Amino acid sequence: MAALPRALELGHILQVQLRVLILRGHKTRDGVHLQARRDRALEKIWDRIFDLYWCTHVRFSGGEPSVYPDFWKLVAMLLEKHTVDVTTNLSFDIKKITEVVKPGALSISASFHPQFADMKEFLAKVKTLHFGGYPSTISYVGYPPHLDRIPEYKKLIEGERIYFKIIPFSGLYQDKRYPAAYTPEEKRLLEGFAKDSKDEHLNDMNTRWYEWRVKKEEKPVSKIKKDAPCRMGQMYAKIHPDGTVTRCCAGYHGEDSGVMGSILDPEFRLYDEAKPCSVAYPCPCFKCMVVGQEEDKWVPLWEALEHAEYKTAFMKEYAERIKENK
């Protein structure tokens, strides 16, 4: 069979931080509980996205989404037509997931913070989810004082056949700005950890994180993509807490922000094609989609579960189309 069209191979990815809409349903007005209205409003938004773009991949990241009331019910609703990935610190009883969400289309990106959680308990939760039908990975930030624990955690987690993703630290520690402040020895360590797993795909993933975040600092000018056509906005969009949608992770208050509208607008649409990048500083996005330069490079990392029902329907439709063209 010929290769699938890129748009459907990759799927549309909508990254969500929908604080306003999620919380709004819990206010009351004139004694009327707005929960049901909120649920209907959200369902309408995501049904419309499905009608326009078919089955999308919805990622929740930034903050801890599980603190929002009825968050897992919202996920269950999304899973009717989309696939979902949730970044979470798992600081709750995971029955909240297993009792509300059917296995199959939800993946979990569990972020481990050694100052707040015990690795053995954390890993036990991740194993329950992962082997119970909610594919899970563990990510760990290479925060300078936590670097020495990486070998122990890596052995433990990868020994359970679970991915351990190491993300170089970006931010201030002891008045020094990272990742630029990593010492040559720390950089060697991080680069080595990124390459020494038995799983080649995991090595690729960790190495790309390392190279993108640490080496980027060494050659910032080469990361300026202004005017180059980019598929962010067409294949990916970021939904901010107030519903504002931007094409990528570049800041959204400035002129060069790439604001596309609001997910609450009933006329909202993604771009129909790649558009020139308008960001005048080094592209801040991991896995950007500059046509002909970066998009193919990052395809292996844009992973999403396949929606059992709609994937099958799509494959049937696609096979029919191929037959008709012969």
Ligand code: SF4
């Ligand atoms: S190149 Fe980077 S900054 Fe420009 S639109 Fe694409 S992802 Fe955004």
